[in-house]
Amino acid sequence: MSVDVRDLGGRPVIIGGGIAGLMTALHLAPEPVLLVSRSELGADASSAWAQGGLAASLGDDDEPALHLSDTLAAGDGLCAAQAARRIVNAAPDAIEDLARLGVRFDRTPTGAFRLGLEAAHSRRRIVHAGGDGSGREVMRGLVAAVRSTPAIAVVDGIEARRLTVEDGRITGVLANGSKGPVFLATGRVVLATGGIGGLFHDTTNPLGSWGQGLALAARAGATFADLEFIQFHPTALDGLDRPMSLISEAVRGEGATIIDETGRRFLDGVQGAELAPRDIVARAVWRHLADNHRVFLDVREKPGATFAQHFPMIAAACRKAGIDPARDPIPIRPAQHYHMGGVAVDMAGRTSVPGLWACGEVASTGLHGANRLASNSLTEAAVCARWVADSVAGSLDSGRKQAVALDLPAPNPGSVRPLLSRALGVTRDGERLKEAARALLLLQQQQGPASDPAAVGLMIAVGALLRQESRGAHFRTDFPSRAAVASRSQITLNAAIAAARELASSRALESIL
Template identity: 70%
Template structure:
């Protein structure tokens, strides 16, 4: 039975209980807003796992111009320069806003903000909280702020299954929870659902972060962008736990190095070494592993005996795994960590569907380009949440009565999709594996069962990766190792992805048969 929640009708709905969702809801106050989250507020979101901090030009030797230059360089030609400039210029004020909301950032004994260094940053500009537990501290403070804000109605344990459409515009949200199914009628929806790491076997993301927001948007007709660009963090703790524990880039920023089982520093000749861009370091680690080596992060000399004091959370889970980082190297391997692609949005976070906005990792603002600069993601979420909220508040509401689906879609399950995506869309890609993935994902996406939504996301990403016949940033094609002469972002709808996949499988029936 589907219940119509009349008392909440017309309110903007924010879907996602991480930092992007909570910041958007808070920025909308005092307008009444519904915050919809499938888990308890702040739980099961990538936000709470974030060890890195927020990038902002706060140092005396830094400036937004330098931050901009570093971001554009890391983005490998695909950043939207105007959007990037606007975000990095707003970053310092975003830190101040978070402090007003109760976030306790780390400071030096003299009281100044403690600034860390991460890969491809030319200055120390990473602001942390609680050492290596920045995400947890942000979630704590923002969740408390949300709960004390009377204009925010939090619906926990409710999972959005479909966006309802009326005349090519948002008309509501169909959600499901333990108490049953519910229809929330509204002409304004903000997606803040995070990334797609849960589509990969090796990931630092919660396994429930498999791109449900992208599936919701795609099925509603929205255009998505840059789906082929998945950032693999080069130093996830190599073990059996999933999601994998992240060994923050800040550890390398404090001097830790990468070695193999023989003690050989195999990236010493890479420009920038261990602090090169993440895509370069991840490929270096991946290729060394592929040669049969093991890879370790060696922090015995730097930060050495100070490791536990500087990185208490990392030290804690290393000790749980039987390791002491101050005395022995940490085994690591790359893992899917962040999605540069997402729902194509404008400067206000608006998608191509009227009444639909996106914020945080689920959105493709153009900030990250082909390769995210470390710690820019939390900054982006905090800054753009305010812009999205302003746009939502300025958008008029209207009465609508959408047609209801015959049945509510089942709870998504990415387990059958995960092996396909992991094999084809890893650190390195090639034509044959992408063709096989598309052929395998197409029927799954069309079956209208638990695998369908994850398969839709995987299919669109695989099609985007196949169409990008070059290597750029985090997208590495072994069959197209060179960078194209002209940098271009990619844009795709679900209909376009299905049309491409159908033509491909018709043209290459052997691939379809082999994948079946």
């Protein structure tokens, strides 16, 4: 196999072109950096799809301590309090950084940030850009800033397939592009690859985001945290399109209600009702659907006539589906939306593998705990990118120069998707998790197109099996109670494989007996 070897002269490589990757690159400048994206910069990033905006204590009635309190409450006892405190304290400055980089945030006539309200926030603290097009506008501003920064070299159309490791340290990135395999020699790699939506049938994220960064880190031997915690957004547009259109929580923040086909507002008995934490609302909607009801978001009275003006992207998605929100309730169902778990990192974004950092959704800082507070994710990416950049800039390169060749098939999560959709949805139980783990182990071992997606799914399934309680977004019907003591989980791919092999052996023994 002919491999194109690129000696980068010690420059770091950032894998991923969303907010986390772009801001890390910008903060590293003027140090030269290579940014690798599998598609045109910004074209396939989950960041661009974000509607809700960024959370920061910018209002006169707000302060970081209140933001922290809301974050810890939503995280259901599993947030890393020190990390959460540091991130929310830095959030206002990160918003100002984005504004200086050219992001056009929504403002009041006096020039102040226009602040919105979302579920589980005690204050209006959500900064939007272009109404419900916040992610798109933030990405527009950052892409323009990156394109105009000479120190940042962008290579799109290349997909990272493996990280090479020698003596426990990162030495390079093996990628594949239109001209075949390419080896990027570097001892400094930042993962900023986003989430795992492509592992689920019902998702609000790009189907191409199936956990590539998690697979890269897993094969390199990294440690992961809290992989079992997956957030399902309660209000995805219930139609035929996949991925599904998100109906932002901000719509409920402006007064929209959730009803069934009879017009009954069935969340009346839930504390916080439509603005309860996402896991609570998602389970309530899921159960109502399971009881053969249909569920709708009703915007006819609130926001009412101003709906299309404030939420143009959502209004357009409704029109495409043949729905007029001014007259018709919007059909909804929960869909996979965000992954709280990820590669375990410290506050500088360092993973357990020297030379490897992670930032954004692929990382687990401990901010989100068991259930992410609305709009904290883009804030986390924007805040942590600076700390990751500082750490990378202060480290030494140890990349190798010789070629590394691996014949790796293009990954395809198609056969993994039904397994995770069935076993790792809004509600879970041990038997389905065991079945999924056994099937995922076989797929992971086959070294085919499903191998890497199956490796990611296997770690998630084993993590969910080991957490024998219900907490935040992780709800076990066979363990419906919350454990008295909260503890964050940790796992590696090798540990997940060993656990799944035990399950497979126990089933074989049961069949013999």
